[in-house]
Amino acid sequence: MTSPHLASPAGAARYLAGYPPELIAQAETLRGEGRLVDYLARRFPERHEVRSDSALFTYVNDLKTRHLRNAEPLNFVGYDAKLRVLQHALGTHTRRTQVQGAKLKMRREIRVATLFKEAPAALLRMIVVHELAHLRELEHNKAFYKLCQHMEPDYFQLEFDLRLYLMSQEATNCGPSAGLPQARLRPLGGASDVPGGRESP
């Protein structure tokens, strides 16, 4: 038995664009048989307690201090409930130049989609690592992913698992977001996860 929005043959491919067809087929099978949620629960038993913006600020800065000690300070870190829906992004990094008196000041912000409050600890770490890496590398290039792996050796596996997690969320979610259009994963695979999140001129 399948509900209508799961019946699309493009289902898993939509979340896993760019992955080998065998992997996409496996994911589709797991979901089709209703085993995706179980699989993820077994793989990620560990939750996290990073529930507030201030807890997230501390969490992000701890990781930053450990791995990117010389990066510029962050002016804002927080959860954003609108991210996934409006920007089709799971996280954003923003650098904005602000005029302060006669000086220009760079303001750096990291926002993480609210859905990560309930996500497994490892997936929160993955998205934070992703956005932190953008402090050094704006593009999703080789240097960027090298930095991600430096901060989180299991980065690529976790990015794949995050896509499975989002698939499972859709499979169990009958709320208004269940039928969201595709492309909300552009953040992790495309040229930028940050519509509007680049440097201001």
Ligand SMILES: [Zn+2]
């Ligand atoms: Zn990105």
